[in-house]
Amino acid sequence: MPFTILACEAPQAVLQERLRSRRGDASEADLAVLAKLGAVAEALDDAERAFVAHP
Secondary structure, eight states: OOOOBOOOOOOHHHHHHHHHTOOSOSOOOOHHHHHHHHHHOOOOOHHHHTTBOOO
16 A cells, blocks of 8 residues: 655754743643654664655
């Protein structure tokens, strides 16, 4: 079955600023959540990158 990987990436500073500027939304994400995700995130390997969508 065909598939495509959509890899969404942004600089850490941009992610932090977006989290700091959020007000009144339903998300529970905060800087602590971002830090935890950053600590466990794994980069795509070469085989996975072959399936990444490019604009």
